Amino acid sequence: xxxxxxxxxxxxxxxxxxxxxxxxxxxxxxxxxxxxxxxxxxxxxxxxxxxxxxxxxxxxxxxxxxxxxxxxxxxxxxxxxxxxxxxxxxxxxxxxxxxxxxxxxxxxxxxxxxxxxxxxxxxxxxxxxxxxxxxxxxxxxxxxxxxxxxxxxxxxxxxxxxxxxxxxxxxxxxxxxxxxxxxxxxxxxxxxxxxxxxxxxxxxxx
Amino acid sequence: xxxxxxxxxxxxxxxxxxxxxxxxxxxxxxxxxxxxxxxxxxxxxxxxxxxxxxxxxxxxxxxxxxxxxxxxxxxxxxxxxxxxxxxxxxxxxxxxxxxxxxxx
Amino acid sequence: xxxxxxxxxxxxxxxxxxxxxxxxxxxxxxxxxxxxxxxxxxxxxxxxxxxxxxxxxxxxxxxxxxxxxxxxxxxxxxxxxxxxxxxxxxxxxxxxxxxxxxxxxxxxxxxxxxxxxxxxxxxxxxxxxxxxxxxxxxxxxxxxxxxxxxxxxxxxxxxxxxxxxxxxxxxxxxxxxxxxxxxxxxxxxxxxxxxxxxxxxxxxxxxxxxxxxxxxxxxxxxxxxxxxxxxxxxxxxxxxxxxxxxxxxxxxxxxxxxxxxxxxxxxxxxxxxxxxxxxxxxxxxxxxxxxxxxxxxxxxxxxxxxxxxxxxxxxxxxxxxxxxxxxxxxxxxxxxxxxxxxxxxxxxxxxxxxxxxxxxxxxxxxxxxxxxxxxxxxxxxxxxxxxxxxxxxxxxxxxxxxxxxxxxxxxxxxxxxxxxxxxxxxxxxxxxxxxxxxxxxxxxxxxxxxxxxxxxxxxxxxxxxxxxxxxxxxxxxxxxxxxxxxxxxxxxxxxxxxxxxxxxxxxxxxxxxxxxxxxxxxxxxxxxxxxxxxxxxxxxxxxxxxxxxxxxxxxxxxxxxxxxxxxxxxxxxxxxxxxxxxxxxxxxxxxxxxxxxxxxxxxxxxxxxxxxxxxxxxxxxxxxxxxxxxxxxxxxxxxxxxxxxxxxxxxxxxxxxxxx
Numbered sequence: 001x002x003x004x005x006x007x008x009x010x011x012x013x014x015x016x017x018x019x020x021x022x023x024x025x026x027x028x029x030x031x032x033x034x035x036x037x038x039x040x041x042x043x044x045x046x047x048x049x050x051x052x053x054x055x056x057x058x059x060x061x062x063x064x065x066x067x068x069x070x071x072x073x074x075x076x077x078x079x080x081x082x083x084x085x086x087x088x089x090x091x092x093x094x095x096x097x098x099x100x101x102x103x104x105x106x107x108x109x110x111x112x113x114x115x116x117x118x119x120x121x122x123x124x125x126x127x128x129x130x131x132x133x134x135x136x137x138x139x140x141x142x143x144x145x146x147x148x149x150x151x152x153x154x155x156x157x158x159x160x161x162x163x164x165x166x167x168x169x170x171x172x173x174x175x176x177x178x179x180x181x182x183x184x185x186x187x188x189x190x191x192x193x194x195x196x197x198x199x200x201x202x203x204x205x206x
Numbered sequence: 207x208x209x210x211x212x213x214x215x216x217x218x219x220x221x222x223x224x225x226x227x228x229x230x231x232x233x234x235x236x237x238x239x240x241x242x243x244x245x246x247x248x249x250x251x252x253x254x255x256x257x258x259x260x261x262x263x264x265x266x267x268x269x270x271x272x273x274x275x276x277x278x279x280x281x282x283x284x285x286x287x288x289x290x291x292x293x294x295x296x297x298x299x300x301x302x303x304x305x306x307x308x309x310x
Numbered sequence: 311x312x313x314x315x316x317x318x319x320x321x322x323x324x325x326x327x328x329x330x331x332x333x334x335x336x337x338x339x340x341x342x343x344x345x346x347x348x349x350x351x352x353x354x355x356x357x358x359x360x361x362x363x364x365x366x367x368x369x370x371x372x373x374x375x376x377x378x379x380x381x382x383x384x385x386x387x388x389x390x391x392x393x394x395x396x397x398x399x400x401x402x403x404x405x406x407x408x409x410x411x412x413x414x415x416x417x418x419x420x421x422x423x424x425x426x427x428x429x430x431x432x433x434x435x436x437x438x439x440x441x442x443x444x445x446x447x448x449x450x451x452x453x454x455x456x457x458x459x460x461x462x463x464x465x466x467x468x469x470x471x472x473x474x475x476x477x478x479x480x481x482x483x484x485x486x487x488x489x490x491x492x493x494x495x496x497x498x499x500x501x502x503x504x505x506x507x508x509x510x511x512x513x514x515x516x517x518x519x520x521x522x523x524x525x526x527x528x529x530x531x532x533x534x535x536x537x538x539x540x541x542x543x544x545x546x547x548x549x550x551x552x553x554x555x556x557x558x559x560x561x562x563x564x565x566x567x568x569x570x571x572x573x574x575x576x577x578x579x580x581x582x583x584x585x586x587x588x589x590x591x592x593x594x595x596x597x598x599x600x601x602x603x604x605x606x607x608x609x610x611x612x613x614x615x616x617x618x619x620x621x622x623x624x625x626x627x628x629x630x631x632x633x634x635x636x637x638x639x640x641x642x643x644x645x646x647x648x649x650x651x652x653x654x655x656x657x658x659x660x661x662x663x664x665x666x667x668x669x670x671x672x673x674x675x676x677x678x679x680x681x682x683x684x685x686x687x688x689x690x691x692x693x694x695x696x697x698x699x700x701x702x703x704x705x706x707x708x709x710x711x712x713x714x715x716x717x718x719x720x721x722x723x724x725x726x727x728x729x730x731x732x733x734x735x736x737x738x739x740x741x742x743x744x745x746x747x748x749x750x751x752x753x754x755x756x757x758x759x760x761x762x763x764x765x766x767x768x769x770x771x772x773x774x775x776x777x778x779x780x781x782x783x784x785x786x787x788x789x790x791x792x793x794x795x796x797x798x799x800x801x802x803x804x805x806x807x808x809x810x811x812x813x814x815x816x817x818x819x820x821x822x823x824x825x826x827x828x829x830x831x832x833x834x835x836x837x838x839x840x841x842x843x844x845x846x847x848x849x850x851x852x853x854x855x856x857x858x859x860x861x862x863x864x865x866x867x868x869x870x871x872x873x874x875x876x877x878x879x880x881x882x883x884x885x886x887x888x889x890x891x892x893x894x895x896x897x898x899x900x901x902x903x904x905x906x907x908x909x910x911x912x913x914x915x916x917x918x919x920x921x922x923x924x925x926x927x928x929x930x931x932x933x934x935x936x937x938x939x940x941x942x943x944x945x946x947x948x949x950x951x952x953x954x955x956x957x958x959x960x961x962x963x964x965x966x967x968x969x970x
Contacts, residue, residue, distance in 0.1 A: 019892065022523070026446045030519040032280050033549055036287040037511055040294065040553040044590070047295045048561070048572070048583060051302040055578030057571070072236050079228055082268055086221025132570050136578025139570035143561065165938065178937075187268040191261055198257035202239050206246055279522060290550045293638050294590055301641060304653050305582050 024177040031181045035188045038151075042192050045144045046199050053204075055136035062141075062204025065125055071201045074117050075193065081110035082190040085183055092176055100166055100179075107186070108159045111152055118149045141200065148196060151189055158182050224267025231260040313917035314494065319472045324407065331470040359901050362448035362894040363857055364433045367455050369751060371430025372744065374455075378422040378462055383817060385415035387810055390775070394807040396793040397800045408792035409476035410495065414465060416479030417499060419732070420595070421506050422462040427740045428602045429454070429513050432541050435747060436517060438848035438855065439538045441526025441864045441871070446519040448894040449936055454509040454516065456904020461506030463908055464915075468498040472916075475499035478790070480592070481562065483573035483584050488566045494915050496566065501911035503559045507552055514548030517541055526847070529866035532626065535846040536619060539626050540605030543633040544598050551594035551637065558587035582647055589640040596731065597636040601629060603739025604671055607693050610742050611675050612870075613842050614690040615682030621674040622869055628667035628674075635664050642711045646719055661711035665704060672697060687842070688761035692742035695769045696734045703730030706780070723783020726776045733772050741768075741820075749841045753853045754834040760823035767816035775809025778802035840881075845870040850881075852958050858891045858946060861955050884955065888948040895944040899936040903929055 053062070084107045091099035122142065125131065132142035162182055165175050235253040238244065244252070265271040271280060321327035345351055358366055388411050392401045403411070437445055445451050468474040475495035477486040486496045521542045525534070534542070561572040562584065571579040612619040619625065641649070641657035675697060684690065706727040710718060718724060749755045782802050787794070827834055840849040850872045851859050862885050868874055875881055910925025936942070 016892070026519050026523045029279060029523060030447060030450075030515050033283055033515045033518055034511075036283055037515070037549045037553055039287055040291060040550055041557055043291045043295050044298070044554055044557045044587060047298040048557070048587070050299060051306075051583055052572070052578065052580060055571075055580065057576070057578035059578075068236065068240055072232075075232055075236075079225060079232065082228075082264075083221050083225040086224070086268060087218050090218045090221070132564075132568060134577070136571040136574075136580060139564065139572050139578075143564060143570070143572075161934070161938075184269065187264060190268070191264045194257050194260050194264070198235065198253050202235055202253050203250065206239050206242075206249060286546070287550065290637055294554070297638065297641070298586055298590070301586055301649060301653055302580070302583060304649050305647065307650075 020173060024173065027177060028181060028184070031184055035184065038188075039192070042144075042147070042195065045140075045147060046195055049140040049144050049200060052136045052140040057135035057137070059135040059138060060130045061137065062200070065130055066201050066204045067121075068201075068205050070117065070121060071197055071205075074114055075197055077110050077114040077117070078190050078193050081107045081114070082187055084110060085186045088179065089183055092171060092179060095171055097166060097171055100171065101163060104159055104163045104166070108156060108163070111156050111159070111186075115149060115152055115156065118145065118152075122146070122149075144196065144200065148189075148192060151192075155182070155186055155189060158185070220267045220270070224263055227263045227267070228260055231256045231263065311918075313913075313919070315471070315916040315918065319494075319916075321470070321473075324404070326403065327407065327469075327473075334466060334469050355898075356896065360452075360896045360898040362444075362452050362897055362900075364437050364445050364448065364451060365751065365855060367451050368430045368433030368435075371426045371433060371455055371458070373430075374459055374462060375423050375425075375427035375430060375740075378418050378426070380817065381466065382415050382418035382423055383814070385411045385418070387814060389415065390803075390807045390810040392792060393794075393803045394800070397797060398795055399793065401793055403792065405792045406476055409478075409790075410474045412790050413476055413478055413481075413495075413499070414468075414474045417475075417502065418462075418465055420479060420599075421503065422458070422465065424599045424732070424736055424740075425506070425510060426458055426462075428544070428599060429458070429510075431602065431606070431740065431743045431747070432513070432517055432544075434751060435743075435848055436538055436541045437520065437524070438750075438851055438859050439535050439846050440521060440524060440529060441847050441860060441866060442520065442524040443858045443860060443863075443891065444894060445516050446524055447516045449897055449900060449942070450512050450516050452897060452900030453903055454513040456901050457509030457512070457907055458506045460904045460908040460911070461502040461509070464498055464502040464505070464911055467912070468495070472498070480588055481559075482588075483562060483565070483581050484575050484579075486562060487574055488569075489574070497563070497915040500559050500563045500566070501915055504556060504563070505907050505911055507556050507559070510548055511552045511556075514545040514552065516545075518545040518549060521545070526860075526864050526866050526871075529871070532623065533866060533869050533871070535605075535869075536608035536622065536625055536629075537602070537605035537846075539629050540601040540608075543629050544601045547594045547598045547601075547633060547636065551591045551598070553591075554587050555591035555595075558584055558591065561587070582644075585644050585647060586640075589643040592643060593640040594636045597632055599736045600731070600739075601632065603696075603736050603743075604629070606739045606743040606746070607675060607696060608671075609846065610689045610693050610746055611678045613746075613844050614685045614687055614693075615679050616685075616843070617678055617682040618845070618870055618873075619674070620677035620680075621670075624670055625674050628670040631667040632664060635660070635667075639664065639711075658712055662708045665708055668704060672701070687745075688756070688758060688765060689742040689746040691762065691765045692738040692745070695765065696738045696742075699730065699734035699738075699769065699772065703727060703735060706730060718783055720788055721783040722779040722787050722789055725789050726779035726783060729772075729776050729779075733776075734769075738768070746842070747848075749836050750839065750848060750851075750853045750855070752831075753836060754827065754831040755836060755841060757823050757827045757830065757834065760819050760826055764816045764819035764823060767812050767819055771809045771812030771814075771816055773809065774812060775806045778806045778809075840872075845873040847871050850875065856951075856954050857893055858951070861885070861888055861891075861951050888951040888955065890948050891946045891951055893944050893946060895942045897936055897942060899932045903932040906932060 084103050087103040088100055088107065091103055122145065125138075130138055132139045159182065162175075162179055165178070169175055235249075235256050238249045238252055242249070265284075271277055271284070273281070321331050345354060358370060361367065388403065389408070392403045392408060395401050401408075433445070433451065437443065465474065472494045475481060475486070475491070475498060477491055477496055477499070481496060481499055484490060486499075521534070521538060561570075564570045565572050565574060565579075571577040573579050573581050573584045575581070608619055608625060639657055639661040641653065642661040645654050645658070675693075686694075706723070710724065710727055745756055745761060779802075782799055785796075785799065787796070787799050836853055839851050839853040839855070841853070842849070847864060847866070850864065864871065864875075875883075906925050906928030908925075910922055910929060913919070913921035913925055
């Protein structure tokens with residue numbers, strides 16, 4: 001725990017390279033803390049959903065709304081995109097810029113596929129009279145899944161921006177550190193999805 | 207080239223291992239819900255168990271969280287977060303279902 | 311084009327509301343005119359508003375808190391006056407306006423006085439106490455400040471354009487739902503909370519990382535000064551508890567904007583879920599506010615007793631225990647909601663446990679003073695006033711935390727208890743910190759006599775204002791009454807009004823103290839950076855500190871690092887040579903982001919969708935602009951560092967009093 005502060009021992013001042021390394025380490029850690037905070041938001045939304053899962057107010061419930069194959073397809077898209085982001089990280093480690101860009105593009109397309117499926121699912125439900133204003137249950141469902149979709153969309157925008165940066169500036173340490181945080185974000189979102197399909201979709205279909 | 211700060215891996219191997227494990231751990235609950243060979247309560251337990259294992263798999267293979275000293279700060283934050291999450295979610299469910307039972 | 315915003319939003323409907331609006335507008339215009347007249351816009355912009363220097367950000371936070379304190383106190387005064395006169399009568403405020411005032415009073419005091427005050431003190435003190443040159447994320451720090459200011463601005467603007475929420479600071483549904491509160495008031499509340507809440511979470515992340523990762527070499531966790539410890543625990547609480555407030559306010563917003571049914575009465579809504587979510591944040595929030603005050607008291611008592619803090623380790627453990635417990639006892643805020651005896655008994659047992667670590671702290675402070683050479687300086691007076699008064703607040707808290715006694719909930723007993731925690735517990739602590747660290751920030755001390763007068767006005771005023779409310783609680787007077795028909799209550803309410811007037815004197819004395827100190831700053835100047843003979847590292851820097859705090863990063867070997875240096879006779883140590891120091895440059899992206907968040911929230915409140923899009927895009931661009939700018943750093947060359955340090959060792963410009 002205290003290893004981070006002993007760097008300056010020996011010489012009075014740390015070198016600039018050490019300072020840059022420390023700055024990146026701090027950013028990674030700060031981002032990790034942010035993810036913890038975001039986890040609490042999702043956990044509370046999930047808890048709210050569970051509390052309201054029977055408050056259908058005479059409207060449709062999960063059993064009639066959720067589709068197992070669709071859910072499975074979405075899960076697979078996310079898992080695949082998480083894996084391809086792993087390939088991005090591996091490409092960064094060996095410094096192959098074009099491989100980074102290629103795998104980033106694949107990740108982006110997979111994420112986009114997920115968002116497209118989610119929008120069509122939510123839109124289909126809303127026009128079929130099962131919008132978020134129909135019942136407490138649907139409010140909680142739309143809010144949870146909508147927040148998730150928003151996070152993924154933010155991730156997609158970030159992928160595009162990072163891709164541009166890699167293409168224009170190459171893989172300098174700051175770009176790499178941003179990509180690593182993007183990676184943390186993307187993998188973290190996949191973990192949140194495990195919670196969502198295990199608490200919302202599968203029990204709902206069951 | 208600079209190594210990514212969260213680990214020094216140069217291969218795609220951990221990601222492939224993680225993907226295969228995650229695939230299996232996803233297929234089990236989805237398969238059970240599709241085929242329903244067990245009673246619902248049993249399926250719930252399997253869903254919960256596979257979900258928790260899968261979270262660990264993701265943390266280990268995708269987020270490279272391990273027990274080395276370099277991960278220590280992150281691990282402490284994660285464990286604290288997990289405890290808080292359990293308290294908040296557990297407490298909320300206990301309180302709210304208790305209320306539902308009494309008032310609805 | 312302008313959504314719900316019409317000319318009717320201006321307060322032509324009421325003279326009092328119009329008066330408030332006019333004072334606000336004239337005050338704002340006056341400040342603008344004054345700055346223009348002094349020709350200080352450029353200075354203000356380059357030296358302060360766009361600064362990423364943690365000390366300047368800290369000072370701006372505290373300034374925001376003090377301005378909002380006056381605003382919140384005017385609300386308090388209006389309520390006290392109303393209750394003093396409204397026996398059998400309407401008083402001078404119509405009910406709906408009275409409701410707005412108690413809502414805005416509490417919202418302002420919680421979110422825009424207490425929070426910015428503590429974050430400001432964190433900013434100013436924590437990096438110096440841990441021997442760091444800056445926080446971990448200087449730009450994010452500026453963003454936090456301007457998001458908080460933007461939230462405060464929303465509450466202030468609601469005074470002029472439209473009305474504020476009348477649903478209480480906790481905005482309980484169903485009353486806060488669109489069905490019962492169709493105006494924009496609750497929307498003002500929601501957006502002020504959401505925006506400043508994001509700022510708070512960013513602050514929490516920032517200080518958590520700063521304290522974990524940027525401590526001076528050799529400073530182990532157990533060597534950290536108590537204020538830094540409480541800052542760490544507070545940051546943890548912010549990171550893990552504020553999401554609950556964000557969720558509660560956002561879901562309420564979804565109900566109001568999109569017609570969802572989280573907390574509505576019909577269609578599957580569940581009001582209690584809001585109460586649960588709100589207090590998941592609400593209880594830790596009390597400790598978010600209290601812990602830093604405890605930290606300040608610990609610093610103050612050690613310095614002014616001339617002794618090492620008694621039981622440093624036990625204070626750290628007590629802080630940690632409070633942190634952990636505070637996240638798990640939120641139900642005691644709603645015992646009366648209808649949970650079963652099992653649930654109430656569990657939380658009713660756990661909640662009073664928090665008195666145990668608090669008592670440990672009180673005893674540690676008492677033992678620090680025991681056989682110490684106690685100097686009754688102004689910060690120490692606030693500390694002593696706190697110990698005596700807080701014990702009463704703590705005991706009434708145990709009463710409230712016991713489920714069977716909960717008949718007092720909803721009476722003025724609760725109001726009295728809450729203020730008993732918030733004024734002597736929280737506010738006195740921040741005042742002590744303000745008096746204690748002021749010379750460090752500006753290089754001259756605050757005048758003592760007016761400080762003492764302010765203290766006595768505050769503490770006597772507090773007792774007069776709130777002890778009657780305890781009694782009224784026993785007599786059964788409900789909270790938040792705009793009028794009443796029990797003649798026996800009125801004498802107590804008049805006494806409380808007198809107390810509020812005394813507190814007003816306390817605020818005025820503070821203002822006089824500041825003015826007198828600025829006038830006599832040459833006489834009050836301090837010769838070293840260490841006017842109080844302090845013990846912790848922040849006293850090792852100059853006053854005011856150089857931008858980089860420490861020309862040479864200190865090495866720490868134990869608790870009270872600066873005291874150890876002084877004991878070893880090394881306080882005047884100068885290194886053989888200096889190095890370049892890299893500090894963050896300035897950035898206007900933070901204030902632009904804050905301004906755009908205000909535009910966005912204002913547009914969302916009045917449902918001016920195109921303007922909301924403009925604000926949203928503006929926020930996005932500001933973030934983008936800063937994120938991809940890797941060269942936002944400023945290098946202070948070694949020669950300049952040397953020159954600054956040289957000046958420090960020569961005698962300071964003005965002759966000064968001997969350090970105390």
